[in-house]
Amino acid sequence: MANASSKRIASANETALKNLELGLLIVNLLSPIIRFLLSLITSRTFFPRKLVIFLHILFIGGSIFTWRWFKTIGKPSAGQPGKQVRVGEDLGGKGVIELGWDLIYMTWICTLGSAILGDWVWWLSLLVPAFGAYKLFSTIRPILAMFLPGLFGPKSPRNPQAQAGNQAGAQEQAEQNDKPESKRQAKLKARMEKGDKRVQQVQVQRNR
Template identity: 30%
Template structure:
């Protein structure tokens, strides 16, 4: 049972990649079949440009995550590939892949106006960047020379015991 986790990862990656390629083939075939059957022909240039991210991501996943085996018998696992269920960038690429497939289906059904759904992706990115920027700006409030820096900050940071001692006129806390 050597490398059981690697073998499991290799099996999972291979099945995920095969399922992804078949689904992608079905979606793009659906687009082209509807394009040929109905005379509502969406333009090919937007199709090529806006479905390119899904094709590039699939090729990247294939190169990065397809398990490799030795050529000699018995075949043994050389490399399991990267985990396709990893959080972070991989997760974001899956989201982009699914959104692209949705846009291709939408265009196949309603025509070229369906490509406007792609506006959501950069719009969402701008919204996230704005939220991050405001979060960083808020977190740097004391460093950026915000109002209220000084005595009031020190009093807010006091414990109840320190506040009582100062109220009685006892030992005063000195902040540097």
């Protein structure tokens, strides 16, 4: 089973790396071509603003670094002679690997989107650090809850005494409802259903 799982991970990683390399090549070739064609058709300039160029270089560099890192951890590698081959990490995993894929996909979206729609698409790149901060906070929150339970610990009910009283009352009522009727109550109920006047008079007096 372990050998089959290792083969599945190795095959999936190989496919993912090939698609990643192809995607990097296509996106970075299409983007300048689209910009050039639109600059001829519309009044848009071919060269974007300096901030967009800086963001493009930053995110492309991050994507290439992530791709190289994926190749390092995703491919099986032979260890020392006589030892088993080390299986690569699953590139479909969670955590930092998932954040790396988000960086790559967002880079592709912003690169092609800015070439087609305009440079404002690069504002979407802010989602990457925002998601990274959220994942980091989710990871370290249990540690923060140990030192600051009032801020990061589980939320307790506002009035625990009232809630406990309500639960006890509901449980008592349920127990009373579950108790079987006595023989005397069953006889009185049967007489009332038959229309016994004596039982009806007793019931009227109790209601008064």
